[in-house]
Amino acid sequence: MAFDGITIANIVHELNQTITGGKINKIAQPEADELLLTIKNQRVQHRLLISASASLPLIYLTQNNKPSPLTAPNFCMLLRKHIGSGKITAVTQPGLERVIRIEIEHLNELGDLCHKTLAVEIMGKHSNIIFLDETEKILDSIKHVSSHMSSVREVLPGRNYFIPETQEKKNPLNISEDEFADFVYSKPLPVSKALYTSLTGISPVMSEEICCRASVDGGASVSSLSEAEKIHLFHTFERLMDDIRQGNFCPTIIFEDEAPLEYASVPLMKYEGFRTEEYDSISQVLEHYYAAKNVITRIRQKSADLRKVVQTALERNRKKFDLQTRQKKDTVKKDKYKVYGELLNTYGYNLEEGCRSFQALNYYTNEEIVIPLDPAMTPQENAKKYFDRYNKLKRTAEALEEQLKDTQSEIEHLESISTALDIARKEEDLVQIKEELVQYGYIKRKGPSGKKVRVTAKPLHYISSDGYHMYVGKNNYQNEELTFKFAVGNDWWFHAKGQPGSHVIVKTNGDELPDRTFEEAGRLAAYYSKGRQAPKVEIDYTEKKNVKKPGGGKPGFVIYYTNYSLMIEPDISGIHEVV
Template identity: 60%
Template sequence: MAFDGITVAALAQEFKNKFTDGRLYKIAQTENDELTLTIKNGKAQYKLLISANASLPLTYITEESKPSPMTAPNFCMLLRKHINNGRIINITQPGLERILDFEIQHLDDLGDIRQKHLIVELMGKHSNIIFCDENNMILDSIKHVSAVMSSVRQVLPGKDYFIPDTMDKFDPLSVSKEEFFNTVFSKPINLSKAIYTSFTGISPTIAESICYAAKFDSSIPANVLEHGNQNLIWIQFYELMNKIKKGEFTPVIYEKDDLPVDFSAVRLSTHSDCNEIIYDDMSSLLRNYYAKKNLHTRMRQKSSDLRRVVTNALEKDRKKFAIQEKQMKDTLKKDKYKVYGELLTTYGYSIEPGAKKFDTINFYTNEPISIPLDPTISPIENAKKFFDKYAKLKRTNEALSDIIIETKKSIDYLETVSASIDIATSENDLKAIKDELIQTGYIKFKRTGKKEKIVNKPLHFISSDGFHMYVGKNNIQNENLTFKVANGNDWWFHSKTFPGSHVIVKCEGKELPDATFEEAARLAAHFSKGCNQDKVEIDYIQRKQVKKVAGAMPGFVIYHTNYSMAITPDITGIQEII
């Protein structure tokens, strides 16, 4: 979700509560389009990140310290000259615009009290940080906008500052019911679009939520809604704006499958299928949201090389397996050629020279059979030709029998590695998988000095009945869990049909309750390639029944007697021990 006007309103309230009467202790320009302000207010000290990045404009209180350049840029030097040690006397948001105005009081060179404005515009590619005097004249900005770049508004020193044209949009905080009706319900466009194009600061997500809360399809044209239904939309809109005016914000992140999907300063009615995580303020929400987003992005980038290695090897093996299966299918004809040879050896004396086929009775089945012949050679030479073909196909069949098994084992193994990459949550997880691929020969080992020791532990959960459950995150860890961590009477769980993790439940000599069996099975289903299925069949058995095959790939085991259950891969409510 972009920084809409409601998110900015929540931040304005938070900043006003924390920064009013605070002093600007430090000013740093950590990036070309980013400032970090250190603000002291009483005993509290805050770091405020302000980014005018075109793709990700944002501002929030951060705990991270970023290094500053050796030589401060001109804009940073100007701010330090004028407002370093200045006192923040007010923070405002005009209407519901995506704009924050920091009003700062300071002493000039003569010791007189002056006021300046640091204006933060969080408007996508038009985002900027603009420094103005008390008369709203621009002193400088972090991005200069010339007449060549924009004919509507120049952002240059000496120019007057004004809020950009909002295309005749209304301020949603002050709009009347009559204006709302006349504006929204006169548009022949879908309902949600009619709402967010009519008012400043309203995002498409908020508009969708208003429609959903009023129980209307957001895609219906706004101008076909009947008056009674129009009133239901107005009620939802009015209640939301009333909450904003009162400062009743509920910062919330919506997550699905442990990944952040959306965030908002108010509850949304459109994410009923997501987990809702409430925060005390917008800054802590944004810190967590972008930390998780960045972790997910970084993990995806760092895992891309491993995925490419595994995907390429899988494609190669699958093509090889398809060819081998076709060749194996062809070898099944070998017995036919042996019969041809034997029949020609037995009855060849009766065949006339130059015959193109020989019709006889197959003495194995007592059924008629027609044998194709090469008319340029004798029947005995035809028989030898068929025997040679039989011998070749027999040799191919014997060789392929072992090769196909090895190729299938390789495919199965690579699919388990792919599943391990899917559940990796840290860089150490990926390093462990890379080490495994080096050990198994899929990645060439390159000596780069002293080998780094990787600290990589299995996932650890505790059941509702208090039993400890462990989940392997790669094949070597799976093997270690099964044969070193688990005792003979502990229980072992694994997906029956999908590659996935080994799950071990430590019994400590006790009998497992049904609830623990189900929770362990849910873990095995969730940490498998079948995690998106409605239900996954899980095999479970005592560890002493699980055997490792000598010379097999890491994590490969066999078992002969087991129990099975079909279970949902949802692990909501299972407590993880960090």
């Protein structure tokens, strides 16, 4: 989701309710492109984080403090000098621009009342925090932009401040129906693109949402719309603008599986059917959304090297398995050579020297067959040659049988590690996975070999609707521990049939489990498996006492012969997780 004008409008609405009228107590600059203002208003302390980062510009209220450098940067010192104890009189947004103006009044050295403005521009890589005087002249900015960097606008002390109009767009808050028709419907573009390229502060996601609410195909050309569809589209758009003007916001995060997919200041009908979570404020949404996104991004970055190791090993073993399978097929003809040798020993005594072939009755099938011969050899030597070929292929087939089992076992092991990497939620979850890769020789251990790795990751913990505790292993070591050390004989064990996945243990406390708990445990086993994207997954379940570990088996690998099965959707929404 772009940090668009509607999100900015929601933030402005929230800031006017919380910090307008408040006094600035503290100004800090934790990062080169970030400010943290501490504001006290009506005996309540608020922290406003403003980031002009090119990769992730943000502004929101937070409860968290951040350490500051020992020596404050020049921009921070200037702000402290002028507005260190200033009063915030207003927070405004020009139109639906991605700009927030924080108006501040303060007393100068002579005791005169002065006015300053902090202009926060949330515009991707062009984001900035600009400090202005009463005449809209720039006093300083957190990022200096010279004429060499931008031909549109210089952001330097002493220059006049203005919002650059690099694109011909209309203010959606005061556009009339005729202007909307002339400006939007005149473009030879898809409806969704025509909206966000014509109107200020409207992101592609919000354009699609407007189309969805109006039951219009956002990918269709503007010229294909009927008059009735055009009128309905404008009225749908105008209702959304009314909500923004009146401050009717509903900050929401949309989740896909457990990961945050989108956020918005209004309900998104285009994501109907996805799990949504509503919040009291847009600041909470931004903080939670980007915190969760950062965790996922950091996990992906941290696990990238491990994934590469696993993927490389998987590809190598799959190629090896294919080669061994082809070699195994080649050994099928070994029985033919055995028959050739037996028939030559039986009927070859009256063959003439120098024969190139020999026709004989195969007494196994009662069919005539032709046996190729080496004319330089006697019948007995030809028979020995075929028996030697048979014995060699037989030994090869027996060796390949074992090799295929080992290679298949290694592939299953690596696929289980790959699934564990998909399940990992935190950095500490990767510690055990890396240790397993080290133990089985996929990664070389660095440092002392006897040093014990500190493990802090724990299995996932859920409680069923009937109050039973359910535990989910996040990797092979946790699966092993849950099944063979944590669970007792009459606890129930669940696992996706025939594919890598988590062991799910349900503690029964000696009770007979209700059907609903069986279903919820099955859904957990389906979701935390390789088949989580499938509509339904087959789950095997049995009492723990029926699950055994094979001798020499890899961690998490089990065998069982007595079990029940169920087909279930991999949907865990509504199952309470203990955090």
